[in-house]
Amino acid sequence: MDIVVCVKQIPDVTDAELDVNKDGTGIDTEDLETDINEWDNYAVEDAVRLKEALGGKVTVITLGDEDSEDVLRHALAMGADKAILIDEGGFAFSDALGIAKGLHGVVKDLDFDLLMTGVQSSDEGWGQVGLILAELLGLPYASLVVGVEPGDGQATVLRELENNTQEKVTLPLPAVLTVQTGINVPRYVSIMGIQKVRKIEIKEIDAGDLGLEPDEIGAEGSSVASIRLSLPPVGEGAEILEGSMAQICDKTAQIIRDKGGVA
């Protein structure tokens, strides 16, 4: 079973207080660590598990700057076999379609049974790229995937719906799956693990190699005319309890007793 996985590097904002850059087009990323997009990490893990069970090769692809090599090395250390880096030059301010066009340029020439990626990215969260890719490739797809069972020429797939409900569907292969978090528990990648894959060659490609015209991608190819980021207005919001830790805990304990009827 040959699998292609599309991954993305994202700034890790989990515990960070964010600020918007001067012209309002992005966030300040100086103090932020980068990481593999969480959803994509689950997709890589699932691809590697399928390969380990059934044989085949896993190819990871990203579109990003040269630092994005890190997420490819991360995926290689998890067990992927090959990696391709599409240089982000020309793709700045692309919409999801623009990014999908870049990935499509590479993926269309690869042989695979499954193409996997995360449901969405933790930064802009469009949740579009994987499914646009499916449509550009003319392939069947399923999103929000929390289980994959490959069979003879087809895959049985579980999709996550609302309210603790799942949906079972079948898809002929090849197919595109966008993977939901929690589908597995991704393996830990150590520095040693990254060291071991440092010599694997990463193939580099740019928009020109893919025959993409500048007006197909980037701001010009995007359906978005302009974007302005801001910190969301603070609503009524919580009464923030102030004071020493002891005072805060006294107040909180009182609230719990009053509102919860705790003795």
Place this chain on the structure above:
Amino acid sequence: MGEILILAEHRDSEIRDITFEMLTLANRLGEENNLTVTALFPGYGVSALAGSLKGACDRVLVMEAPELENYNADTYLAVLEGLIRERKPALTVIGHTAQGMDLAPALAIRSGVPLVTDCVDVILKGETMDVQRQIYSGKIQADLVMKPSETYLITLRPGCFPGGSEQGKSADMESLSPPEWTGLRRQFVEYLEAELEDVDITAADILVSVGRGIGKMENIPVVEAFANAIGATLSCSRPVADKEWLPKSRQVGTSGKTVKPKVYIALGISGAFQHQAGMKNADTVIAVNTDPKAPIFNVAHYGIVGEILQVVPELTERFKKE
């Protein structure tokens, strides 16, 4: 007169809340732009159910076929592409739900319509559209101006608009014939409900809910001890269930459970909208988080800015029996 098209969402003979939320938005935009509001209701044996949209839009298009009994990307793509090409609605609205997230991106490509997903608000002005989104887990607001287009497609985040089946309208009911089905690839097999569970978190009066901020599984006993001390049930946000630190049955949120306890204590939960959707109706919400700008503080009544591992043990002390 032009129109706004919304895709009514239903499952197991129930109309999903998002359907009426989309209609609230569509009716507002319709009034502002002199557009009528049409709801498309695909399904099988659903004409009575579709009738419950009568008071909330100008027109209900019911399309019935065995192939439409359950949502399937392939059949819905064929239906929506045909309808968008034929009717050229100024705007098509789909829910940002498990169904809509699955459908919209491929539909946009197939019908050549610009798409904005996960919108929290929309302003339509003739052939231009401004859209508001929340990105970086709700920590940043993004205001987008779209390039002019005759027709747009959006998915609307659940919970952003009030619902309600009575919106002062009286819709015409029309039935549409389904298209010819060609090239159907995906097949629906069945719905699977969650398995039997250890604890029912929806029955608890007090929930101590733990999120990613707990750091590692080894720290779970700290919050467990606190829950025990106040007689609360332990629940969690998605990342904790994903990492299998607590069972999935304990997860609060869109894909997990909706809870309404007397007191909800959110520990290290940033408060993504999917989580808020599951707990915002709790009587009293107390949140502990290191980030003073965490979205959870917008729905909490009381907030503590601090580390769980410092706050919780000290708080637990307050409830130790002497």
